[in-house]
Amino acid sequence: xxxxxxxxxxxxxxxxxxxxxxxxxxxxxxxxxxxxxxxxxxxxxxxxxxxxxxxxxxxxxxxxxxxxxxxxxxxxxxxxxxxxxxxxxxxxxxxxxxxxxxxxxxxxxxxxxxxxxxxxxxxxxxxxxxxxxxxxxxxxxxxxxxxxxxxxxxxxxxxxxxxxxxxxxxxxxxxxxxxxxxxxxxxxxxxxxxxxxxxxxxxxxxxxxxxxxxxxxxxxxxxxxxxxxxxxxxxxxxxxxxxxxxxxxxxxxxxxxxxxxxxxxxxxxxxxxxxxxxxxxxxxxxxxxxxxxxxxxxxxxxxxxxxxxxxxxxxxxxxxxxxxxxxxxxxxxxxxxxxxxxxxxxxxxxxxxxxxxxxxxxxxxxxxxxxxxxxxxxxxxxxxxxxxxxxxxxxxxxxxxxxxxxxxxxxxxxxxxxxxxxxxxxxxxxxxxxxxxxxxxxxxxxxxxxxxxxxxxxxxxxxxxxxxxxxxxxxxxxxxxxxxxxxxxxxxxxxxxxxxxxxxxxxxxxxxxxxxxxxxxxxxxxxxxxxxxxxxxxxxxxxxxxxxxxxxxxxxxx
Ligand code: GLC
Numbered sequence: 001x002x003x004x005x006x007x008x009x010x011x012x013x014x015x016x017x018x019x020x021x022x023x024x025x026x027x028x029x030x031x032x033x034x035x036x037x038x039x040x041x042x043x044x045x046x047x048x049x050x051x052x053x054x055x056x057x058x059x060x061x062x063x064x065x066x067x068x069x070x071x072x073x074x075x076x077x078x079x080x081x082x083x084x085x086x087x088x089x090x091x092x093x094x095x096x097x098x099x100x101x102x103x104x105x106x107x108x109x110x111x112x113x114x115x116x117x118x119x120x121x122x123x124x125x126x127x128x129x130x131x132x133x134x135x136x137x138x139x140x141x142x143x144x145x146x147x148x149x150x151x152x153x154x155x156x157x158x159x160x161x162x163x164x165x166x167x168x169x170x171x172x173x174x175x176x177x178x179x180x181x182x183x184x185x186x187x188x189x190x191x192x193x194x195x196x197x198x199x200x201x202x203x204x205x206x207x208x209x210x211x212x213x214x215x216x217x218x219x220x221x222x223x224x225x226x227x228x229x230x231x232x233x234x235x236x237x238x239x240x241x242x243x244x245x246x247x248x249x250x251x252x253x254x255x256x257x258x259x260x261x262x263x264x265x266x267x268x269x270x271x272x273x274x275x276x277x278x279x280x281x282x283x284x285x286x287x288x289x290x291x292x293x294x295x296x297x298x299x300x301x302x303x304x305x306x307x308x309x310x311x312x313x314x315x316x317x318x319x320x321x322x323x324x325x326x327x328x329x330x331x332x333x334x335x336x337x338x339x340x341x342x343x344x345x346x347x348x349x350x351x352x353x354x355x356x357x358x359x360x361x362x363x364x365x366x367x368x369x370x371x372x373x374x375x376x377x378x379x380x381x382x383x384x385x386x387x388x389x390x391x392x393x394x395x396x397x398x399x400x401x402x403x404x405x406x407x408x409x410x411x412x413x414x415x416x417x418x419x420x421x422x423x424x425x426x427x428x429x430x431x432x433x434x435x436x437x438x439x440x441x442x443x444x445x446x447x448x449x450x451x452x453x454x455x456x457x458x459x460x461x462x463x464x465x466x467x468x469x470x471x472x473x474x475x476x477x478x479x480x481x482x483x484x485x486x487x488x489x490x491x492x493x494x495x496x497x498x499x500x501x502x503x504x505x506x507x508x509x510x511x512x513x514x515x516x517x518x519x520x521x522x523x524x525x526x527x528x529x530x531x532x533x534x535x536x537x538x539x540x541x542x543x544x545x546x547x548x549x550x551x552x553x554x555x556x557x558x
Contacts, residue, residue, distance in 0.1 A: 001483075002273045006196075006254045007322065008482045009046035010469045011096075011365040013199075015330045016053050016075055017061065018422045019368055021434035028422070028433070030076035034084050039451075041091045043371060043462075044469035047254065048088065049096040049199045051330055053081070057107050059168035060145075060388055061330075061420075063098075063201060064105040068186045085194045094196025096254060101183050102202045103169040106154075111170050114161075115154050125179045126170050127162035127208070128153055139212035142223035143167075146392035149226065162212075164205050164226055166388055174206045174239050187247040197254030200277065204259055207236035218292065225292050230261045237269050237276070244276035254278045256324050256363075264316065271321030279363050282323040284309040285339070286332055296397035296410035303513035306339055307497040314361060314486040314499075323362035327353060328370060331389075333418045337376035344515055344549070345375060351464045351533035352551040356497050356511045358468045359553065361486045366465065369423050372451055373461035376418040377443040382408060384441055390415040426452035459535075467531055471553070477530065480505045489523055496520055496546075506558035512546035520544045524556040 020032030030053065040048060052062035053075040062072070071078050088095050104110060113122035129138050131150070137160070143149045144165050151167040153159040162171050172179055187198065209232055215224040248255045257280040262270060271280055288301035288309055301309075317323055327335030335357075336350045350373035358364045382404075385391060390411050397407035412418075417440060424446040425432025431446040443449075454460035472481045484503025490496055495514035500523065501507045507530065512518045522542055529537055531553040538545035544552060 001319075001321070004278065005252070006047060006094075006278060006363065008473060008478055009094075009363070010044060010472065011047035011049060011256075011324070011363055012040060012043070012045035013049045013051065013329055013365060013367045015051045015368060015420060017051075017439065018420050018433070020423065020425070021436065021438075024434060024436040025074075026434050026436040026439045027074050029074065030071070030080040030084055034080070034087055037084075037087055037091055037093065040093060043466055044473065045366065046092055047094050047096055047196060049256075049365070050098065052098045052100060054100075057105055057168065059105070059166050061386075063100050064103070064107075064166065064169045065100050066105040066107040067109075068104075069189065082193065089194065094254065095194075096197045096199055096256075097190060097195055098201055099187065099198035100201040101172060102205045103163065103165060103171045106168045106170055110172075115156070118153060118156060118159055121178065124176050125173055127173055129160055129162075129212075130158060131160040132158055136214075138162075139229075140214045140217065140223050141212075141226045141229055142219075142221070144226065145388050146396065148223060162208075165202070171205070171208075175210070180239070180242065184243060184246040187243075188250070191247065191251045191253055195253070197248065197251075197256075197278070200255060200257045203240065203257050204230055204236055204261055206239055207233050209233045227261055227292070237266060240276040241269070248276075248278075256280060256365075267317060267320050271317065271323075273321070275321060279322045279324045281329075281365070282310075282313045282325055282362065284313045285327075294396040294400060294410075295393045295414040296400060296402055296407065298414065300413070301339060303339075303495045303497065307491070307513070310357070310360060310497075311486075311488045311491060311499070314488075318361075318485065323360075324365050325357050325360050325362045326365045326367065327357045328367045328419055329365075330367070330419050331416050333414055333416075334374055334376045335370065336373055337413075337418065341515075345373075346549060347373065347459070347461050347464075348533050348551075349549040350461050352511045352513065352549050354461070354465060355468055355531065355533065355551045355553065356509065356513075358465075359472070359481060359501065359507075359509045360499075361484070361501065364468075364472070367419065369419075371462050371465040372424060372449060372454055374421075374424060374449065375443065375445065376413070377421050377441070378412070379444070380408065380412045380415065380417070385411075385415060385417050386440055387416045387420070390417060424450040426450050464531075464533060471530060477505065477507060477555075479503055480507055490520065493518075493520070500556075502558065506556050508554050508556050509551070510544055510546065510554070511551040512549060515548045517548060518546050520546055522556065524558070527555040527557060529554050 019028040021028045022031035054065045055067040055070045055072045056062045110125045137150045141149045150160040209229045215228045255277045257277040259280040289299040291297035421443045422433035422438045427447045454462035480503035484501035487500040489498040498510040533551040
């Protein structure tokens with residue numbers, strides 16, 4: 001496998017709106033991020049992905065972009081962005097922005113011009129069709145945020161346009177070479193400013209099954225999940241190869257795709273040595289237990305399911321490339337609330353989950369606050385939710401016959417707002433995030449769970465993450481932890497998640513994923529204890545006697 005500049009780094013996702021507010025308006029901003037660069041360096045991260053900071057009406061929190069060449073005044077100015085890129089670079093950190101090009105905002109100039117003249121050149125930037133009241137829609141696909149994918153084109157009652165997400169996010173027509181050229185120009189404009197690369201949003205959706213057609217309905221709304229169409233669509237690779245050749249490859253930029261529903265045979269094209277992306281996120285654990293019919297029918301994954309999904313993902317890409325490993329992001333509940341059973345969210349259990357994920361082969365991505373063990377917010381009321389997806393899922397649950405209380409409970413477990421509550425810097429009012437009123441309510445546990453309470457405290461979740469990052473970067477074990485193969489160990493032993501990273505050396509990662517002690521047979525004699533989430537480790541020649549939720553990282557004879 002070809003070595004790449006980013007392989008040995010740790011990446012970190014910032015959700016700017018909720019990270020650090022420098023001007024007291026309750027909204028995080030770029031100057032806030034700049035003020036925390038030394039913190040990020042202390043933690044050890046070297047790639048920072050910023051969720052969107054472009055001008056946006058915020059129908060979907062910035063994933064609806066109205067100008068690809070600007071910075072939303074809520075977040076700051078282009079000068080702030082340039083300063084962030086430069087100051088990050090001084091600290092050895094590459095800044096990666098979000099690339100949202102499946103769709104733009106309905107307030108983007110392209111869409112406004114398309115509305116003015118649907119038959120003109122900008123009409124061809126979107127999927128616009130003639131339609132008259134009473135006729136069937138061109139297809140019955142359900143948008144990700146609920147309802148049909150079609151909406152009346154403003155000013156044209158006899159025309160409709162396609163949107164895979166919110167109606168304020170019209171899909172861009174990638175079949176049009178002029179549109180593609182505009183996008184590549186914009187990407188290169190940003191790379192010229194010194195960006196390290198991009199995280200590429202919702203990208204598999206850019207290729208539509210054309211001509212549009214119906215699929216059998218999968219709910220009683222008569223619609224069908226859009227994923228059904230993706231499974232039948234060919235040709236996304238051609239667009240993405242072209243995009244990479246025209247942009248990222250010219251700069252040796254880092255790119256990580258938000259890729260769902262990919263076909264296994266396409267993996268080498270996506271993340272192989274000459275793949276069109278550097279890496280793609282592993283969502284296989286996130287998908288566990290999720291029911292397409294709605295969050296209210298979904299179940300939380302068990303430790304066994306988690307382990308099997310992680311090992312399957314590792315095996316699937318083993319010789320091909322690097323996955324980006326996560327336990328959470330801005331679209332998911334907090335990992336510790338999702339993958340650890342309720343009542344078991346001790347620091348030890350949080351470190352176990354974090355360590356097991358972090359040391360898998362691939363690029364580790366932390367999401368802001370993960371390094372503190374931040375949890376889902378509890379006690380949500382309906383009015384406190386901001387996220388469009390959550391509000392839609394609440395309606396889905398009500399329509400399925402749940403009471404308002406049941407529906408609220410169901411969506412509270414899955415809401416994307418759980419990960420979007422402000423970063424918990426300290427115990428002051430506003431959690432050190434803001435001196436004003438935060439745009440989304442804080443998690444009330446910030447008074448105990450915050451950075452100030454953990455920084456420099458031996459045994460804290462934060463210090464554990466720092467050790468993980470340092471270990472993966474160390475001269476002695478870095479090579480093995482970055483490039484070594486992942487070999488599951490005793491994969492059939494219940495609630496044990498253990499694997500070897502075998503390279504120059506052999507490192508065993510052993511986690512007792514349960515609240516009971518458990519013995520584990522060693523694959524080879526112990527050499528050295530590298531990391532432990534508890535104070536002691538009980539081992540004899542052949543066995544590790546793991547305490548509840550214990551995670552041990554040890555070198556064994558290779
Ligand atoms: C991606 C983003 C998500 C957004 C969606 C539409 O899934 O991560 O936050 O809502 O794309 O852009």
